[in-house]
Amino acid sequence: NSQLNQSYTFDNYIEGDCNRLARSAGYAVANKPGTTSFNPLMVYGGVGLGKTHLVQAIGNHIKSNNPDKFVLYVSSEKFVNQFIESLKTNSVQDFANFYLLVDILIIDDVQFLSGKEKTQEMFFHIFNHLHQSGKQIVMTSDCPPRDLKGLEERLLSRFKWGLTADLQSPDFETRMAIIYKKMQSDGIHIPDNVIEYLAYSVDTNVRELEGVLISLIAQSSLNRKEIDLELAKAALKHIIEDVETEVNLDFIQKTVAEYFDVTLESLKAKTRKKEIVTARQVAMYFAKEYTSHSLKSIGYHFGGRDHSTVIHSVQTVSDLIDTDKKFKASIQELQKKFKVKAG
Ligand code: ADP
Ligand code: MG
Missing domain, CATH: 1.10.1750.10 (DnaA protein, C-terminal DNA-binding domain)
Known part of the structure; x- marks a missing residue:
């Protein structure tokens, strides 16, 4: 089981200035895992900017082109917990052996490994083995590698071997495009002025934008009202307090x-x-x-x-x-x- 969520694809990952490099590097890796110079590929950025979506899309793409490859997605939190569990049950070797079999290792939110020295040692070992065998490693983090506190230097230096690419907050046009895409995939209609209003008002991250959309759709069906500007303003107030007085x-x-x-x-x-x-x-x-x-x-x-x-x-x-x-x-x-x- 690869732990991949099939709803995260390149198709529904909107491209914009905010993610162009990361997306195209990800796409290159997805087409030629382990053989580009982007190994490891490290994607970083703040919450809700699309890190998990992008790396899952890489995994899904590889899996669909190469069904026999062992693609594994794991959050760093899960990696840590599994490792601790293996220490408790005296099965560290099994833990290591499992990871050494992976062809494409996608490990999300590596900032979570911070301060966990034993886990880092194990990860270092796995990383080296996979990298030497030409296996692809993809990682995400909430900040650039140089700012990852509590991670061993030898690990950080390996993170920089490949390509590091960041995700920025989506610009206005990208936010518009994301709303359009969601509207199409959910089969709902949102008037242009509402799309513009939402894209203008919610400028923090994509997750928040999605949250507002979900709330808007819910309110529209609860109140049996068409989606309009008034409803959008109400939905926004519901999610983000004092957005009315907010200058972005x-x-x-x-x-x-x-x-x-x-x-x-x-x-x-x-x-x-x-x-x-x-x-x-x-x-x-x-x-x-x-x-x-x-x-x-x-x-x-x-x-x-x-x-x-x-x-x-x-x-x-x-x-x-x-x-x-x-x-x-x-x-x-x-x-x-x-x-x-x-x-
Ligand atoms: P992160 O892992 O950086 O916190 P996620 O990958 O979980 O962020 O993204 C949050 C939500 O926003 C997800 O539902 C994701 O599908 C969506 N999303 C993020 N970036 C994009 C994008 N460029 N195009 C479409 N949806 C996006
Ligand atoms: Mg994430």
């Missing part, structure tokens, strides 16, 4: 970049030019004030910075507001733009 991250970044006359890209880039740093800190400050994104998520959307950078930025901006009158005035001016928008 894209809007904040665009507005602040425009105001400081810097490019949108520079806010996400590494540059430390003073005027860009200020604009970036201000945008982070508003993201914290006006959206429900976590510090981690905000950092991620500003070129993959960590949450402590966000904290520092928010603090710096607050200090400047207190000490610099001119700066305070610009913040107030920006604030107006967001307040108007939030209505």
Whole structure:
């Protein structure tokens, strides 16, 4: 039993700027497992961005082309639990032997191996054996390998042997496309203005977008009402509190970049030019004030910075507001733009 969920395919995995590299690398691996230089393939990104879907799609694709290959999908949590169980029952060798037979090993959420030294040792052994035998290894993680705390260096260095590709939050067009696709596959109709409204409002991740859609469909059938904007607003309120007053991250970044006359890209880039740093800190400050994104998520959307950078930025901006009158005035001016928008 491969533990694959057949509903996750490449066909229903919408491609967008946010996932292009990961998707095409995944597709290459799915067509030539073990023989591309993408071994291991490591896909990382925040929750609900499509890691599990993508790696399951790889597994399903390989399985359908090569029915006799032993494709195995396992969550890291399950891997750890199985290993602990094998220690208890004195069957570690059986555990190892099972994994050494696998042709394609897909291991999800490897950040879960953090701090579990014995399990990592076992995984290291399995990894080496499979890799040497030309077997494909596919992994996911919630952050880039360099940020995986509590994982042994020798394991991390192997993770970088192949290709590491990230998944970003879906952009507006991709969110529209995802809603269209779900609408078609569920055989329901959603008016264009509702699709646009949802794609605009739910900008965090695909799982949340799906959650809102499910709730919307449920409310429509419960109330025997056609899906319209009013119902969509109600469904959204149900799922995400105070979304009505929420200004989204894209809007904040665009507005602040425009105001400081810097490019949108520079806010996400590494540059430390003073005027860009200020604009970036201000945008982070508003993201914290006006959206429900976590510090981690905000950092991620500003070129993959960590949450402590966000904290520092928010603090710096607050200090400047207190000490610099001119700066305070610009913040107030920006604030107006967001307040108007939030209505
Ligand atoms: P993760 O493992 O990164 O937390 P999942 O793979 O579980 O995220 O994705 C969450 C939900 O969003 C799943 O139902 C998945 O099918 C859907 N999803 C994610 N990305 C896409 C995409 N690009 N196209 C279509 N559906 C997607
Ligand atoms: Mg997952």
